Every structure is written in structure tokens, then in C-alpha cells.
Amino acid sequence: MFYQPELETMPREELEKLQLDRLKKLVKRVYERIPFYKESFDKAGVKPEDIQSLEDLQKFPFTTKQDLRDAYPFKMFAVGRDEVARIHCSSGTTGTATVVGYTKNDLDVWGDCFARFLYAADCDENAAIQVAYGYGLFTGGLGAHQGGENAGCTVLPMSTGNTKRQARLMHDFEVDCLCCTPSYALNIADVAIEMGYNPAEEFKVHAGILGAEPCSEAMRKDIETKLGIQVFDIYGLSEVMGPGVACECEKQNGLHVCEDHFLVEVVDPRTLQPVPDGEWGEVVFTTLSKECSPLIRYRTRDISRIITGECECGRTFRRMDRIAGRTDDMMIIRGVNVFPSQIEEEIVSFPEIAAQYQIILTTKGTLDHVELLVETVPDFPFDEVRRLEQLKKDLQKALKDNLQVAVDVKIVEPKTIERSEGKAVRIVDLREGLH
Amino acid sequence: MISQLTVFLENEEGRLASAVRTIADANINMQALFLADTSDFGILRIFCDTPQKACDALTESGFRARLIDVVCVRVDNKPGELANLMDYLNDNNINVEYAHCFISGDYAFDVLKVNDASLDVKLAAAGFDVCKPEDVYVTD
Numbered sequence: 001m002f003y004q005p006e007l008e009t010m011p012r013e014e015l016e017k018l019q020l021d022r023l024k025k026l027v028k029r030v031y032e033r034i035p036f037y038k039e040s041f042d043k044a045g046v047k048p049e050d051i052q053s054l055e056d057l058q059k060f061p062f063t064t065k066q067d068l069r070d071a072y073p074f075k076m077f078a079v080g081r082d083e084v085a086r087i088h089c090s091s092g093t094t095g096t097a098t099v100v101g102y103t104k105n106d107l108d109v110w111g112d113c114f115a116r117f118l119y120a121a122d123c124d125e126n127a128a129i130q131v132a133y134g135y136g137l138f139t140g141g142l143g144a145h146q147g148g149e150n151a152g153c154t155v156l157p158m159s160t161g162n163t164k165r166q167a168r169l170m171h172d173f174e175v176d177c178l179c180c181t182p183s184y185a186l187n188i189a190d191v192a193i194e195m196g197y198n199p200a201e202e203f204k205v206h207a208g209i210l211g212a213e214p215c216s217e218a219m220r221k222d223i224e225t226k227l228g229i230q231v232f233d234i235y236g237l238s239e240v241m242g243p244g245v246a247c248e249c250e251k252q253n254g255l256h257v258c259e260d261h262f263l264v265e266v267v268d269p270r271t272l273q274p275v276p277d278g279e280w281g282e283v284v285f286t287t288l289s290k291e292c293s294p295l296i297r298y299r300t301r302d303i304s305r306i307i308t309g310e311c312e313c314g315r316t317f318r319r320m321d322r323i324a325g326r327t328d329d330m331m332i333i334r335g336v337n338v339f340p341s342q343i344e345e346e347i348v349s350f351p352e353i354a355a356q357y358q359i360i361l362t363t364k365g366t367l368d369h370v371e372l373l374v375e376t377v378p379d380f381p382f383d384e385v386r387r388l389e390q391l392k393k394d395l396q397k398a399l400k401d402n403l404q405v406a407v408d409v410k411i412v413e414p415k416t417i418e419r420s421e422g423k424a425v426r427i428v429d430l431r432e433g434l435h
Numbered sequence: 436m437i438s439q440l441t442v443f444l445e446n447e448e449g450r451l452a453s454a455v456r457t458i459a460d461a462n463i464n465m466q467a468l469f470l471a472d473t474s475d476f477g478i479l480r481i482f483c484d485t486p487q488k489a490c491d492a493l494t495e496s497g498f499r500a501r502l503i504d505v506v507c508v509r510v511d512n513k514p515g516e517l518a519n520l521m522d523y524l525n526d527n528n529i530n531v532e533y534a535h536c537f538i539s540g541d542y543a544f545d546v547l548k549v550n551d552a553s554l555d556v557k558l559a560a561a562g563f564d565v566c567k568p569e570d571v572y573v574t575d
Binding site for chain 1: 450473475476478480497498503548
């Protein structure tokens, strides 16, 4: 199902014309209205008139997270305060929060972007969606909420927490689609099963639009099996808009970028030069239609690639691959680059081990030491020490073989690892000299 | 076969205390307790009254606990009884995963974990006094 078929299936040539038209206006507008861009364009020796084709954007400077922090709170707004309808902030766990404003129209565009993927998940005005992202300054809750309203769905604004109630209402209200983080979806599924439900059979829910944190293929399968749903990986970040910048369609082969509103580039994070389609690099977005907080070439720090070729679903928007990691989540352990997603892939390949895990980095002597806390699944025969030791050894070997890093596996009691009600804390870095 | 209550414990301060306190609070009496320890976890093995109730109480308190079937042989409390039992197992090529013994009343109880579901029948046929659950604890 398409929500806006004329846009989602627009022929490429027409789409690129639309993009160029919007890009020209955007560059002119930010140059005139946002002092940061005037300064940065002048410094790079570029003028708004230099945009004659989409490729010309490559001559323009990047915008970084630090630039947004420096603009705290409102220096990046391109409209007057009277036009700002809402403000969201990034989590800001490290450093100053980044502030993003939305006009009424921005919110409507955002809702439409999200609604496209509700339709892709077969959810229209007849569907009920349960929004279990946190509501507040974080964009997840209200983004999904607005998407549901634009799509005409019945919206259940649960926010996070009270997980038993989430499971009960999902059952009682015959929810069709769950919107939350993957780790919370798994938590809800586990709690529902603990409560005695068989969600895969007894719940009507058929889709999950899950995002805001990475989800490995194996974790996705786990969620899909337990809840009996199809999981759609949705992507977005508050600086660019929020969830809905890109999302999977029913084919689950890459995330369609809403290219009528966002220009996507992939660059080599070291040289900052664009890489050919199909190659991995850092994802860079330019917002084509945002009124309040427009961005030119924003470096997301997310690692992905453009998937070449057309999608069978009929959408002409190009697809990006699922996020392989973040340039700043990347751990450098004894000189080796390691992404949490790589560790997760290994963990989920062991059916004896539960999906929750935590990585603890410390310094032993002068070397980095990695400890991985895992739990066994409830029916693991832990009575025999030999079985536990063997499991530990096997997992350590798998990690060593695949990551080239020695990891000390520790099997812990159930519920030692905090269950997620939002973004799970997967890495605790206690290494000396890093803070 | 009798039920042994097995609990997975992290090597953390207070975990053993907390586990036995949970059983005490459920007003359940223990006959024997054994702790196998490794560098980062311990396996607690318990014989107690109403083992299912004890297992449920521990699970509800967040412990990973389960009941394991083990063979228990009652022997006289005198030299050579355990050696006789082990000789039989050795002669019959029966591999022992782990074993422990405790004394209750006038008897000694030899507990065996083996991967042979029919061992209790074989032992009884060989003349050993294989215990039933009610010989060791109050059943659920």
C-alpha cells in the first residue's frame, strides 16, 4: 500500500528535478537566514548560485553535530519564533543538547514520512498502532504518534514503561502495529510470554516499526518469531527530523530514503569524499523541505551504504542499508575497530544465550580488557558446570575468531543486565585516560 | 530418582545468603547443601522439603533455579559403602557427572548425577537401596 503514490513512485528523472528545485531554494534560504551558513559558505568560497545540478552540492561544506551544539539554542533556526510549532532535542548524554525546531508544515511533512511506512506495513485508517517510544523531547514518541495520526490510524500513546500493561493492552485492544525501539519490543515480547500469553498466536499485531537503535538480523528474527510480526527497520535522527527519514518496505531489503525531502550522500569518513553506490561510508543528509531547522550536508556519523538497483515494491526512492554502526560508537579495543553490532551478531548465533548483553571495557595494566556479560536462556541446563564452562569457551572462541579481540565472557544471573525501556546501555566504558 | 534443587549464583557478595534466606522465608527445611564454585559463578545444589515450592520461591525472587533428577542411594554409615557403589558404576562403565554424600539419621546418602535415566532401576536390581523422594524429604 502506498500513502503518497505520486511521490513514492515518482520517476527518477522527475524526482531529481524536484530535488534540484528544492535544493536551489534551500541553499539560498539558509545563506540568507542563518549566519552560520553564510559564514561557512563564504569560507569555502561557494555561493548559492553555484548549485546548478545535484552534484554541485559536493562543493559545499559539511555541517557537524558540534556546529549544532555551538548554535545552542536557536541560532540554526531559519524562521521567526512565531512560526516554531515544536522543539525537540537530541538526548545530549554527551555534551550540550542539540536543539531542533519544527514549523507546523515541518511536523506535517514528518508525519507524512512516517505514515508512508505505516502504509508499507499495511496500516491505514483501519489499523491501531501502539507507540511505545518515549514521549517528550526525544523524537521517537511524538514522531510515531504524528505518523499514526497522518495515516489515520487509531493511536495508542503508551510511551515507555509499565511493560505488563503494554502487553495486556496490545492484546486487549487488538493492536495491529507496534512502534518502539527493538530492544523494548523484545522486552515487551518476553514479558508477554512470562505473563502466560503466546503473542505470536494470540495477539493480532502483525507489524513492528522499530528504530532509534541498531537491531541485528538475528535480533529482528527473535522479535518477529516471538510476536508473530514483520519488523520494519525505521531510521531517523532528531537533527535531521526524527524517525521516518528512511524505512524498510515490506521487502525488508534496505531502507527507502524519503528522497523528496532528504538528499542522501555516503562519504568516506576520513577523506570526506563521496564513495560510489554500494560502498560503505558515513551517511550525510541535506534536508530539502525543512523550514525551521534546515541542514546542508549533515554528517550523521552513521555507517551505511546505498543499495543499488530498484526495489520490487515499486517505490523509486533509493535505499540505504541497515546501519552497520556509528563512527562514534565504534570501540577501538587494543587497536582493533569493533562495533557493538558485531558482538551482538555472535551472541544471537548462540541459542543458549539470551538477547540481553552488556560490554564492560576496563584497563588492566596498560591493556584494554573487554568483559561481556550474558545470561543463559531460562531452560539452559545450568546444573552442570561443564556445560556452562563449555558455552563460555565457545562464545569466547567465536568472538576471538570473528572480531580478533579476546573477550572475557561472564555468565550472570537473570535480570542482572538491565532490561531496556528505551535505548539499552550496551557499553560501559571504564577505561582510564578516556574521560 | 529424587529432586535436587539447583541454583545458578554469580560470585557476588551476598548471593548465597540471599538464596538461603529466600528458602528460609518460605519456611522450608533443608537436608543438605553443596556449592560448586568456579572463578565467576557458583552452582548451588540443595536437598530440601517441598523442592518445587522452594524452586518457585527462588524463581520469583529472580534466581535462576530448577529441579534436577538425581539418583540417591541409601547405605549404612560405615567404611566401604561408597566404594562398593563406585565399584559397581566403574564395572558397568557408567560415567558420573558429579556426586555428593550426606548423613541423615543412621544412614549415609550417596547422590549421583549420571546421564542414564534407568540407573535407579539397574542399581535396585543389583541390590542397592535406591531412595524414593519421601525417604529424603517431604514431597510437594
